[in-house]
Amino acid sequence: MHYIKTAPQAAGYGTISDTQGIITYQAFGTHGTFDLAYWSVQSIAPNMDCRISFVARGKGKIYSYVYPGTALSEDGSTNDTGKSYSLKNQWEKYTYTFRTISNMYGDPTKTLIFRCQANDDVEFELDKGSVIIEKV
Numbered sequence: 001m002h003y004i005k006t007a008p009q010a011a012g013y014g015t016i017s018d019t020q021g022i023i024t025y026q027a028f029g030t031h032g033t034f035d036l037a038y039w040s041v042q043s044i045a046p047n048m049d050c051r052i053s054f055v056a057r058g059k060g061k062i063y064s065y066v067y068p069g070t071a072l073s074e075d076g077s078t079n080d081t082g083k084s085y086s087l088k089n090q091w092e093k094y095t096y097t098f099r100t101i102s103n104m105y106g107d108p109t110k111t112l113i114f115r116c117q118a119n120d121d122v123e124f125e126l127d128k129g130s131v132i133i134e135k136v
Helices: none
Strands: 002-004 015-018 022-027 032-043 050-058 059-067 083-086 092-098 110-118 123-127 131-133
Touching: 032 050, 032 123, 083 092, 092 110, 110 123
Parallel strands: none
Antiparallel strands: 002 032, 015 022, 022 123, 032 110, 050 092, 050 123, 050 131, 059 083, 059 110
16 A cells, blocks of 8 residues: 555645645635545455554544445445544544455555545544555
């Protein structure tokens, strides 16, 4: 798995920076769904138990997705492994364990996406070096 990029700043969405291994994002006002950062994931196969883990702090909610067609979301609605995380003010390790679906689809190299949903009030700091997807 390797880091691809921090999403470019979009007018009206908020501010984002990537310095010294920490991605910092602050949403303001009315905004659409905004992807914060992307990682390329090549080590996922069908019917595999996996765990996402990362260290972050902030306020509000952020979401992770392993896209496309990897595993059911936490609510069972899609195959994009959607998971929400309620952030806390102190640095904390967040984890999510999931099982990939037997009929994974799309590009075999998946993308881990961290996302802010439309109009959410979010402040988010992410330690880039802490982001891992591993087989469990």
